Amino acid sequence: MEYFIAKTFAGLETELFKELHALGAKNCEKLSRAVAFEGDLAMMYRANYFCRTALRVLWRRKQFTFNSNRQFYEQIFDFPAEEVLSPDGTLAVHATIVDSIFNTPLYASVLAKDAVCDRFRDKFGRRPSVDKDYPDVQFHLHVYKNEAQLFLDSSGESLHKRGYKVRNHPAPLNEVTAAAMILKSGWDGTCDFIDPMCGGATLSIEAAMQALNIPAGFYRREYGFYQWKNFDRQLWKSVRDEADIKDDVTINFYASDIDGRFLDIARANVQKARLQDFIVTERQDMRYSNPENTPSVVMMNPPYGERLSVDDINILYQEIGNALKQRYAGCKAYIISSDKEALKRVGLKPSRKWPMLNGSLECMFQEYELFSGDRKQYVTQKKEQA
Ligand SMILES: C[S@@+](CC[C@H](N)C(=O)[O-])C[C@H]1O[C@@H](n2cnc3c(N)ncnc32)[C@H](O)[C@@H]1O
Secondary structure (H helix, E strand, O other), X not given: OEEEEEEOOOOOHHHHHHHHHHOOOEEEEEEOOEEEEEXXXXXXXXXXXXXXXXXXXXXXXXXXXXXXXXXXXXXXXXXXXXXXXXXXXXXXXXXXXXXXXXXXHHHHHHHHHHHHHHHHHHHHOOOOEEOOOOOOEEEEEEEEOOEEEEEEEOOOOOOOOOOOOOOOOOOOOOHHHHHHHHHHHOOOOOOEEEEOOOOOOXXXXXXXXXXXXXXXXXXXXXXXXXXXXXXXXXXXXXXXXXXXXXXXXXXXXXXXXXXXHHHHHHHHHHHHOOOOOOEEEEEOOHHHOOOXXXXXXXXXXXXXXXXXXXXXXXXXXXXXXXXXXXXXXXXXXXXXXXXXXXXXXXXXXXXXXXXXXXXXXXXXEEEXXXXXXXXXXXXXXXXXXX
């Protein structure tokens, strides 16, 4: 059994925990912005390929205590880095330190890099070079007081880079955030999914991937472990073969945007994900839209007024609320926004809400149960049904 840490955004630990547990990870434990778990190498490949809410998966290769720079250096020197890295390869070391003898993380990372490279020089007469942007092997070092953990980053580029975004929207929703929104909502793929302010169509693509069981990493071309000397191609293939992708679903996905330029981006991304037979893309103003079928889930990421300029953000949110009230009765609506004041203008009482991050932006993700008529009556009716 090996020890791994999968990283995620703050607030998504529960979703990641559930995903890892369902994939067969052992001894899962929620940490801050991460979940620790145990398993074999196949489990590490599985976490990278299937987890929709993981940003990266780190494999702990060494854990030690130290009381001096010298001891720290020697411990790292003893790590058999040649198992993963060749003398002609490249490496980078990322360090985080808390309450340690090192003044800066940079110092710890340089010392660790020197120890790895000196080992190669002693053994092979030559040493790998440093490449901070695209290393063959990325080490992560966590130092807390006098305890150190040395990890290999198995993912490489962040796992939110799924590989289906061929064109960028100026205010994109992070793919991991989008996947987590859908998981938090509890949508189970049995009713239509509407993304009426779709931008680059992240929400509808992630929803279709979930409904069709398309693995999170299905479109990705690169993983950190591809560059490792001990990369097990056969095992990786067998993990990918575990995917049970559906050919079809009976529901529809709708992605629309008011701006034709953004709709072109959505279409390019949907095409890249080969989901054009499932996701209907159309130019439409959300404020005058209707659901094709009821009930549907309508999930949106309106402008926040941060990266996209909007004439009057409060009026826009008020009009979103009016449209939902007047034409989406029987549906559930979800809105994510960093503008808490504008969210109040929606004028509907959220039934649930979650604080979430979209990249670095602190947002609120809110659920609204839409009904026709009187709220009191609706609540009484629901209680009676329950
Ligand atoms: C924050 S972006 C959405 C980004 C998207 N979630 C993504 O991942 O790329 C907000 C989008 O809402 C669209 N929008 C603004 N007002 C709209 C309206 N009345 N009806 C439909 N779309 C609208 C904008 O054109 C923009 O593309």
